[in-house]
Amino acid sequence: MGCVTIAATYGAGGSVVAPAVAERLGLPFVDRAIPPDLAAKIDVPLRAALADDAHPAGLGRVLDRVLAHAGLLVGVPVAPEELGAVPEVAHTEKALRLLADHGGAVILGRAGVFVLKGRSDTLHVRLDGPVEARRRAAMAHEHLDAETAARRQEQADRARRAYIRHFYPRAGDWDDPCNYHLVIDSTAIDLATCVELVVLAAKSRFGD
Numbered sequence: 001m002g003c004v005t006i007a008a009t010y011g012a013g014g015s016v017v018a019p020a021v022a023e024r025l026g027l028p029f030v031d032r033a034i035p036p037d038l039a040a041k042i043d044v045p046l047r048a049a050l051a052d053d054a055h056p057a058g059l060g061r062v063l064d065r066v067l068a069h070a071g072l073l074v075g076v077p078v079a080p081e082e083l084g085a086v087p088e089v090a091h092t093e094k095a096l097r098l099l100a101d102h103g104g105a106v107i108l109g110r111a112g113v114f115v116l117k118g119r120s121d122t123l124h125v126r127l128d129g130p131v132e133a134r135r136r137a138a139m140a141h142e143h144l145d146a147e148t149a150a151r152r153q154e155q156a157d158r159a160r161r162a163y164i165r166h167f168y169p170r171a172g173d174w175d176d177p178c179n180y181h182l183v184i185d186s187t188a189i190d191l192a193t194c195v196e197l198v199v200l201a202a203k204s205r206f207g208d
Helices: 012-027 034-053 057-069 085-099 131-142 146-167 191-206
Strands: 003-008 106-108 122-128 181-187
Touching: 003 012, 003 034, 003 085, 012 106, 012 191, 122 191, 131 146, 181 191
Parallel strands: 003 106, 003 122, 122 181
Antiparallel strands: none
8 A cells, every 4th residue: 555654743633533534444553762751861961962053972872772761663674683773764765665555554653654755656645734723632632740751752852853853964954844745733634534535645645
């Protein structure tokens, strides 16, 4: 079929929509590299690294920890010695391209929009919404209080943007809608409808 990459800000429902789309399309699902719990763990050193412009290598060390904790990609066999952080995320990119070349997958995060950019067999989707609306959605879906939702939103969005800017500095802005075939405000449209929209767009894109 092809690949669907889904970029989602915190509270936009990526962890709900992406696996549901994968199930509907009969494709393997690859989860994001920086889930909220990992974003929280690296937030203090990440903020310090982002503030220290004189030592950009510090940011790379923090983000290498993300890769070291990200685990295996679904459906891709990996030798034990290849696990963990790999310079310039070459291993992750190779795995995603392998999935794209062998039937496709639904990829949440992992800079999939840039790794597979320009391929005719790929649909790029972004789920987003106003910050306050995303925080309210997280409160409802994850049973959080307002303070916790706000903190997690800031941590997760900061980590994901830093990942893109560090490893893909020439790829473009993660937030730029021009990088995507389909952009949905998933705080204004219910997640079940978002799944339907992505599935329909994928079938149209892949000619199925």
